[in-house]
Amino acid sequence: MGFENLSSLTFGPVPSRRLGRSLGINNIFPKTCSYACIYCQLGDTLKVQIERQPFYPVEDIVSSVKERVNLAKEKGEGIDYLAYVPDGEPTLDIHLGKEIDALKPLGIKLAVISNASLIDRPDVRGDLARADWVSLKVDTLTKKTWHKINRPNRRLNFSDIQNGALQFRNEFKGILATETMLVKDINDSAEELEATALWLHALNPDICYISVPIRPPAKTYVDLPAHDIIIKAYHIFKGKGIHTELLIDYEGDDFVYTDDTQKDLLSIMSVHPMRKDAIERFLEKSGDSWERVEALVREGKLRKTRYHGQTYYARILKRPEKIGQ
Ligand code: SF4
Numbered sequence: 567m568g569f570e571n572l573s574s575l576t577f578g579p580v581p582s583r584r585l586g587r588s589l590g591i592n593n594i595f596p597k598t599c600s601y602a603c604i605y606c607q608l609g610d611t612l613k614v615q616i617e618r619q620p621f622y623p624v625e626d627i628v629s630s631v632k633e634r635v636n637l638a639k640e641k642g643e644g645i646d647y648l649a650y651v652p653d654g655e656p657t658l659d660i661h662l663g664k665e666i667d668a669l670k671p672l673g674i675k676l677a678v679i680s681n682a683s684l685i686d687r688p689d690v691r692g693d694l695a696r697a698d699w700v701s702l703k704v705d706t707l708t709k710k711t712w713h714k715i716n717r718p719n720r721r722l723n724f725s726d727i728q729n730g731a732l733q734f735r736n737e738f739k740g741i742l743a744t745e746t747m748l749v750k751d752i753n754d755s756a757e758e759l760e761a762t763a764l765w766l767h768a769l770n771p772d773i774c775y776i777s778v779p780i781r782p783p784a785k786t787y788v789d790l791p792a793h794d795i796i797i798k799a800y801h802i803f804k805g806k807g808i809h810t811e812l813l814i815d816y817e818g819d820d821f822v823y824t825d826d827t828q829k830d831l832l833s834i835m836s837v838h839p840m841r842k843d844a845i846e847r848f849l850e851k852s853g854d855s856w857e858r859v860e861a862l863v864r865e866g867k868l869r870k871t872r873y874h875g876q877t878y879y880a881r882i883l884k885r886p887e888k889i890g891q
Pocket residue numbers: 599600601602603605606607608611653654655681
């Protein structure tokens with residue numbers, strides 16, 4: 567397989583608010599997830615599934631990562647983590663554990679950002695336990711709110727997920743993080759936050775991140791909580807003795823470019839909508855012009871959207887059979 571195909575499986579390194587500079591691995595078909603979160607920055611879930619399956623051959627993922635690592639080295643760019651942050655749920659990939667094992671010899675720490683929905687499965691816990699850093703999504707401890715905010719596949723069981731996460735805490739030797747996305751008037755009431763914090767205290771992760779939807783969400787009714795609510799959430803978490811950090815700022819635009827600007831932009835934006843000013847700086851760095859973006863919009867590959875006073879561009883995702891690749 568040539569680089570043309572491989573490049574869509576990896577992107578970056580990109581600045582990450584949690585992981586420093588991370589080289590992203592996109593091991594899932596476009597927007598295949600067990601959840602359809604209302605705040606998802608990738609838009610609506612194209613396929614809500616809970617069955618694990620093979621998506622790409624292990625060797626394709628590994629060679630794409632190696633190729634990116636070498637490119638970054640050539641440009642003198644450091645990589646802090648290889649991070650599974652696909653446009654879907656990474657644990658749906660049945661090869662996840664094999665891929666992590668095959669990537670270990672590169673000597674770079676490995677991170678997986680998961681929505682935790684399949685964590686009650688021993689095979690999923692076994693795969694995640696191979697990583698150095700794992701983040702689990704914990705948006706709410708209320709079943710009704712879970713349906714509202716994460717819109718799970720109907721075969722998922724809420725309490726099984728919590729029990730699976732607690733079991734994983736006991737089995738996992740690496741750094742365990744959690745991420746709680748706060749959405750205005752959905753999961754940001756004092757009662758909700760108290761219940762979430764109490765459970766997180768029992769889970770005892772190394773760090774809990776509180777985030778807010780800073781990029782355009784799947785549903786237009788989603789909004790950021792007021793600043794004082796975010797601060798209140800922080801204090802409720804801290805009050806339970808939890809190591810807490812807020813992820814409420816834009817992470818910057820220090821993206822690495824290769825010789826193919828179009829592929830770079832598309833692979834970053836398929837998991838990571840970019841602000842207009844970030845794209846402008848990216849194009850300046852790579853010596854390309856804004857016409858490149860206009861052409862991608864005309865071709866139906868990118869969509870433009872406004873959110874909280876900023877213009878964003880995101881990839882228009884399609885299921886593989888419709889991509890015509
Ligand atoms: S935010 Fe993550 S878990 Fe939620 S729908 Fe999007 S990809 Fe899936």
